[in-house]
Amino acid sequence: MKSIVAKALFNSHSYAEYRKLVTDLLSEGKSTGNEQSESLTNYSKLNEARMNRLEKTIQIAEPIIDKLQHLDNHYIWLVLSEGWCGDAAQILPILNKMALASNKKVDLRIALRDENDDLMSQYLTNGGRAIPKIIVICKEAGIVRADWGPRPKGATELMAIHKRDVGPINEKIKTDLQLWYLADKGISVQEELLEIMENIKYNRL
Incomplete structure (x- = not known):
C-alpha cells in the first residue's frame, strides 16, 4: 500500500469519531480544515443538522445490502472529507449505513482533506480538490482498486448545467443541489457505489 494512503488511514477516523470531531470543533466556534471563517462554521452547523436527519431517514435497499454482504473480499472506503462540505454531509450517512449493513x-474510514494534501492531489476532479472523494482499498491485497466522488452523476450534471448557463457557484445552486439530494433519497450513491464494487469483483487485477 502506498505510503500516503497508509498515512491517511493511520490518521483517519471512524464515522462516530468524525461526527464527534466536527461537533467538538463547533462547540469552540470552529470548523475542520485549514481555513476558518464564520461562513464555514455556519455550513458545518447546517451540515450537522442534515447528517442528524439523514441518519434517521436514509434506508439501504435490501438488494444492495445482500450484494454488499456477498462481496468477494473485504474493503476499506477511505473518504476525504471536511465538516463544512455540503456534499459530504449528504453522502457520509449513506456510506456509514452501507458499511454497517455489509x-x-x-x-x-474518514480522513480530513486538508491534513492529507498529498493524497488529495492524487484524486483531483477536473483539477480541483473536490470532496468527498472515496478511495476503495482491498484489505487482502492492500491496494487501491477504485475511487468515486465528489457527487453522484445526477448532481454532477446539475452542477455542470449551472456552470455552463450561470457561471460561478452561488446560493441558488447550493439550494438546488440540496433539493436534488433530498429528492434522490440516497439511491444514486448506493447504486453507483455498488456498481463500482461489482466492477472490482469482475475486473480483478
Whole structure:
C-alpha cells in the first residue's frame, strides 16, 4: 500500500469519531480544515443538522445490502472529507449505513482533506480538490482498486448545467443541489457505489 494512503488511514477516523470531531470543533466556534471563517462554521452547523436527519431517514435497499454482504473480499472506503462540505454531509450517512449493513465486508474510514494534501492531489476532479472523494482499498491485497466522488452523476450534471448557463457557484445552486439530494433519497450513491464494487469483483487485477 502506498505510503500516503497508509498515512491517511493511520490518521483517519471512524464515522462516530468524525461526527464527534466536527461537533467538538463547533462547540469552540470552529470548523475542520485549514481555513476558518464564520461562513464555514455556519455550513458545518447546517451540515450537522442534515447528517442528524439523514441518519434517521436514509434506508439501504435490501438488494444492495445482500450484494454488499456477498462481496468477494473485504474493503476499506477511505473518504476525504471536511465538516463544512455540503456534499459530504449528504453522502457520509449513506456510506456509514452501507458499511454497517455489509456484515463487516466494508470498513468506513474518514480522513480530513486538508491534513492529507498529498493524497488529495492524487484524486483531483477536473483539477480541483473536490470532496468527498472515496478511495476503495482491498484489505487482502492492500491496494487501491477504485475511487468515486465528489457527487453522484445526477448532481454532477446539475452542477455542470449551472456552470455552463450561470457561471460561478452561488446560493441558488447550493439550494438546488440540496433539493436534488433530498429528492434522490440516497439511491444514486448506493447504486453507483455498488456498481463500482461489482466492477472490482469482475475486473480483478
